[in-house]
Amino acid sequence: MQRLGTSLGKIQTPVLLTIVIAAISLLAPLGGLAMENRAIVMLINIALVVGLYSFAGLSGVLSFGHMSFMGIGAYTGALITIPLTAKSALLPELPSFIAHAEFSFPIAILIGGGVAAFVALVVSLPVARLPALAMSLALFAVLVIAYQVESNWNSVTRGRQALFGVPTGTTLGVALAVALLVIFFVYGYQESRFGLRLRASRENELAAAAIGVDVVRERRIALVLSGFVIGVAGVVYAQYLGVFTPNDFYLDVTFLTIAMLVIGGTRSLTGAVIGPILVAVLTYLLQRGETVTGPGLQQIGLALAMLAVLIFRPSGLSLGAELTISSLRSLVVRGRRRTPSAPASSAPAQLEVPDEN
Amino acid sequence: MGVERDPGSGPELVAAGVCVHFEGVKAVDGVDLTLRRGEVLGLVGPNGAGKTTLVNSLTGFETPTAGSVHLGDRDVTGMPAARLARLGVARTFQSGRLFDHLTVLENVEAAALTGHRTRRRAVVHATSVLEMLELSHIASRRARELSHGESRNVELGRLIATGPTFMLLDEPAAGLNEAESDQLTALIASLPERLDCGVLIIEHDMRVIMRLCHRIQVLDHGKTIALGTPEAIRADPVVSEAYLGSVERDAAS
Numbered sequence: 001m002q003r004l005g006t007s008l009g010k011i012q013t014p015v016l017l018t019i020v021i022a023a024i025s026l027l028a029p030l031g032g033l034a035m036e037n038r039a040i041v042m043l044i045n046i047a048l049v050v051g052l053y054s055f056a057g058l059s060g061v062l063s064f065g066h067m068s069f070m071g072i073g074a075y076t077g078a079l080i081t082i083p084l085t086a087k088s089a090l091l092p093e094l095p096s097f098i099a100h101a102e103f104s105f106p107i108a109i110l111i112g113g114g115v116a117a118f119v120a121l122v123v124s125l126p127v128a129r130l131p132a133l134a135m136s137l138a139l140f141a142v143l144v145i146a147y148q149v150e151s152n153w154n155s156v157t158r159g160r161q162a163l164f165g166v167p168t169g170t171t172l173g174v175a176l177a178v179a180l181l182v183i184f185f186v187y188g189y190q191e192s193r194f195g196l197r198l199r200a201s202r203e204n205e206l207a208a209a210a211i212g213v214d215v216v217r218e219r220r221i222a223l224v225l226s227g228f229v230i231g232v233a234g235v236v237y238a239q240y241l242g243v244f245t246p247n248d249f250y251l252d253v254t255f256l257t258i259a260m261l262v263i264g265g266t267r268s269l270t271g272a273v274i275g276p277i278l279v280a281v282l283t284y285l286l287q288r289g290e291t292v293t294g295p296g297l298q299q300i301g302l303a304l305a306m307l308a309v310l311i312f313r314p315s316g317l318s319l320g321a322e323l324t325i326s327s328l329r330s331l332v333v334r335g336r337r338r339t340p341s342a343p344a345s346s347a348p349a350q351l352e353v354p355d356e357n
Numbered sequence: 358m359g360v361e362r363d364p365g366s367g368p369e370l371v372a373a374g375v376c377v378h379f380e381g382v383k384a385v386d387g388v389d390l391t392l393r394r395g396e397v398l399g400l401v402g403p404n405g406a407g408k409t410t411l412v413n414s415l416t417g418f419e420t421p422t423a424g425s426v427h428l429g430d431r432d433v434t435g436m437p438a439a440r441l442a443r444l445g446v447a448r449t450f451q452s453g454r455l456f457d458h459l460t461v462l463e464n465v466e467a468a469a470l471t472g473h474r475t476r477r478r479a480v481v482h483a484t485s486v487l488e489m490l491e492l493s494h495i496a497s498r499r500a501r502e503l504s505h506g507e508s509r510n511v512e513l514g515r516l517i518a519t520g521p522t523f524m525l526l527d528e529p530a531a532g533l534n535e536a537e538s539d540q541l542t543a544l545i546a547s548l549p550e551r552l553d554c555g556v557l558i559i560e561h562d563m564r565v566i567m568r569l570c571h572r573i574q575v576l577d578h579g580k581t582i583a584l585g586t587p588e589a590i591r592a593d594p595v596v597s598e599a600y601l602g603s604v605e606r607d608a609a610s
Contacts, residue, residue: 193476196459200467203456210416210450211519212442212471267458320458 013322014187017273018180020323021046024277025176036172038280043175044237045276047182048253049260051229053272054186055222057261058195060202061132064254065139068146069116069227071249073234075150075157077112078166081105081239086165093155105169109178109235116231120224128220132205135219143254150246162243170240178236182229187269194221259306265316270323278317279305367394368429370415370446370523370555375424376579377410384410386579387424392523392555397546399570399587400559403599406576408559409451412525415557416448417441428523443471445522449529451559453508457501461492461511464500468518486518490544506537513544517552524548525557530565538562542569567591575599 021043028039048070056063080101082090087099103111127138150157157163189195198218201208205215238244256279264275279302286301309316321327370392377385385407392398400408413419415426417438425434433441441447456464465486469479487493490510495503503511509529516524529545530538542565548556560566566573566587573590575583577599583590590596 191476193470193474193479196463196467196476197470199459200456200464203458204454206418206438207450207454207456207515208467209418209438210442210448210454211468211515212439212447213467214439 010191012324013269014184016323016325016328017183017270020277021179021183021273022176025172029172038284040170040172040175040240042276042280043172043179044170044233044240045257045260045280046179046273047175047233047236048230048257049264049276050179050182050186050269050272051226051233052257052261053266053269054189054229055219055226057266057268057272058190058198058202059219059222060266061219062136062258062266063139063226064136064258065141065143066226066230067249067254067257068139068143069120069230070234070237070253071146071150071246072116072119073112073231074238074244074249075163076115076231077108077235078163078238078244079156080111081108081167081169082165083167090163090165091155091158095156098156105167105174105239108239109232112235113228113232116234117224117228120227121220123227124220124223128216128223143250147246147250150249157246160245162245164243166238166242166244168239168242170236175236175240178232182232183269183273186225186229186272189225190269194218198222256302259302261316262306263309263316265318265320267315267320268318268322270321271316271318274318275316367553368522369393369427371427372411372415373425373427375411375414375426376422377407377414377419378422383579385414385421388576388579388581390415390574390581392557394522394553394555395549396571397549397556397558397569399566399573400557400576401561401563401566401573402576402582407579408576409527411576412448412527412557412559416446416525418448442519442521445520445554446525447516447519447521447523448525449512449516449527451527451531453505453512455500455503455508455511455515458499460497460499461503462487462496464511465514465518468515471518472520483518486514490514490517505532506534509533509537509541513541517548521552521554523555523557525559527559528561529558530560530562538565545569 025039025043029036052063052066055061055066079087079094079098080103084100084102087094091099123139123142127135127142130138151160153159190199197208197213198221200211201213201215201218208215234249241248260275260279261272262275263278264273265271282301282305283298286298290297313319372388372390375385375388375390376383388407388411390411400411402408410419414421417433417436417440420435425432427433428444428446433444433446456467459467462480462483465483466476466479469482469486470476473479473482484493484496487496490513492507492510492514495507500508500511513526513529526545530541533541545556545558546569548554558566558569570587573585573587574581575590575596582599583593583596585593
């Protein structure tokens with residue numbers, strides 16, 4: 001097993017994450033259509049949270065505004081895939097270059113991501129210069145602006161009314177493929193020279209500057225890449241829903257994705273992937289509970305889970321470590337040692353930091 | 358400072374009349390300083406003399422209120438720290454500032470990226486720096502798991518990996534025991550020749566300073582009160598009044 005880890009080398013983390021996610025995706029349809037839909041939403045959430053991680057996790061600057069890129073991706077993707085006849089009936093005043101555009105789903109994913117990335121680039125020009133806390137809040141302001149534009153640009157978005165007629169091209173397979181591509185893409189970035197410089201600046205901004213890291217530039221790159229990834233996830237989500245409003249890309253999803261990242265752990269890609277998985281399980285259980293308690297349990301439960309992680313395990317359930325063969329092995333060994341005396345009653349799937357390699 | 362220049366030794370790092378004032382406090386008040394390649398310059402003085410503030414203004418972490426900093430012919434006054442580092446002026450900090458959650462190798466690699474465009478080349482360079490400092494055995498440890506002595510060495514390694522022409526070290530031996538300090542001193546002494554660079558060192562331990570430095574500049578209340586060879590400084594009555602005397606008394610008690 002150790003030898004396998006060595007030969008897989010640096011790529012073992014995304015490969016192991018792929019195995020986990022693929023297994024869930026294969027098993028989900030056995031639980032019926034509802035379970036399959038839950039799996040699709042979970043996979044889209046993974047893409048969103050990994051996108052958020054590629055900025056917030058790697059730079060250490062929390063963002064309250066990244067879901068604006070999700071909305072931009074969703075509306076862009078929808079507007080260029082709704083069939084022409086339906087579109088002219090739905091949005092008669094659409095500018096002609098959009099009114100006559102009809103692209104296939106894969107192209108729409110790229111265009112939606114591209115438009116979101118472009119907006120992220122424009123946003124980054126002033127915003128990336130700000131100090132960390134100011135940047136978090138400035139990005140929140142961007143979210144508010146995006147929401148208001150979507151809510152009031154009636155000729156293009158139908159404003160607060162639902163945009164419908166969007167082709168529902170997102171199958172379980174599509175969601176799985178996108179989530180995996182996003183994971184490999186962001187892992188590649190994390191391990192690139194840009195990602196390393198950005199992580200150095202996260203650990204200590206002054207020391208990073210002292211070794212020549214242009215922190216503003218690295219954060220700008222991260223903002224554009226994360227805008228692309230989240231824009232892509234937005235397109236895919238829109239094509240899952242088929243019908244949506246600006247509220248689908250506002251505060252609820254902002255809180256949800258931040259909670260998922262915090263629960264999983266902001267400092268590793270593994271955390272950004274296991275967060276959405278654990279929250280999917282938690283949400284399922286809480287929704288069943290809601291049939292007894294009435295509505296609200298789901299949100300309260302999620303908020304409490306985030307609070308508990310912040311208080312008892314501030315680096316998240318991943319502890320900031322990546323999933324590797326040796327971390328799995330030490331987990332198994334620890335589990336065996338623990339079982340005879342005390343049954344494993346603690347939080348699920350804790351990944352311990354491997355010290356030996 | 359009418360010392361003759363050695364034309365072969367390349368550009369110098371020169372501060373002229375540098376002042377840094379904070380809301381009426383004159384932390385640095387008109388200091389001239391020249392750092393040459395191939396030398397170790399000691400910067401000493403009592404606490405609050407303005408040593409760290411001067412280093413901050415030489416490395417882009419503080420914009421001087423007045424005065425200028427030149428790197429060779431180039432005016433680098435107020436240039437951002439990251440750009441100065443890429444031009445070869447790099448520093449360490451008084452308090453440890455490693456990248457805690459990165460490995461030792463990644464710490465050094467991030468610095469090696471300053472002169473190497475790809476991660477593959479940066480790894481090779483970082484590995485050789487760790488070998489030179491005899492730190493290869495801790496390459497895969499995370500920085501936060503290191504002992505104090507190891508951290509200080511890794512910080513120096515990170516600095517070296519940027520390929521600096523001028524290195525400014527702010528109390529590199531602070532908190533080290535005598536053996537560790539001696540080892541570090543020997544290493545620092547070898548750097549000007551090995552890397553063809555100039556080293557400025559702030560240090561309170563006069564034993565280290567006297568052993569290491571070609572020249573010593575003494576600051577007090579933001580001004581230069583003496584500049585010369587270790588022997589001259591040791592004999593200077595102004596210096597022993599302001600600084601050395603009190604230190605020796607402290608050490609004796």
